[in-house]
Amino acid sequence: xxxxxxxxxxxxxxAAFIWQSxxxxxxxxxxxxxxxxxxxxxxxxxxxxxxALPNWILALYGxxxxxxxxxxxxxxxxxxxxxxxxLAL
Numbered sequence: 001x002x003x004x005x006x007x008x009x010x011x012x013x014x015a016a017f018i019w020q021s022x023x024x025x026x027x028x029x030x031x032x033x034x035x036x037x038x039x040x041x042x043x044x045x046x047x048x049x050x051x052a053l054p055n056w057i058l059a060l061y062g063x064x065x066x067x068x069x070x071x072x073x074x075x076x077x078x079x080x081x082x083x084x085x086x087l088a089l
Contacts, residue, residue: 001041008037028080032072039065 012030042062
């Protein structure tokens with residue numbers, strides 16, 4: 001699973017380097033895709049026995065991560081504006 005996460009991160013970095021004119025929109029969309037992948041990995045980790053965290057924390061983190069990922073992918077302008085306001089305050 002960590003290999004998949006790393007491959008997503010490398011693809012994200014290469015695409016941001018290639019398409020420099022659309023970097024901000026792509027960064028938000030890339031954040032959304034990585035957040036979705038991280039949420040899925042967290043939900044799959046619930047079924048593993050060697051994870052030190054309780055299952056409810058993994059489930060909560062996974063669902064929140066998937067929620068933020070869907071928000072970023074479906075409404076990147078709105079997500080970017082909300083993120084800017086959160087960072088500004």
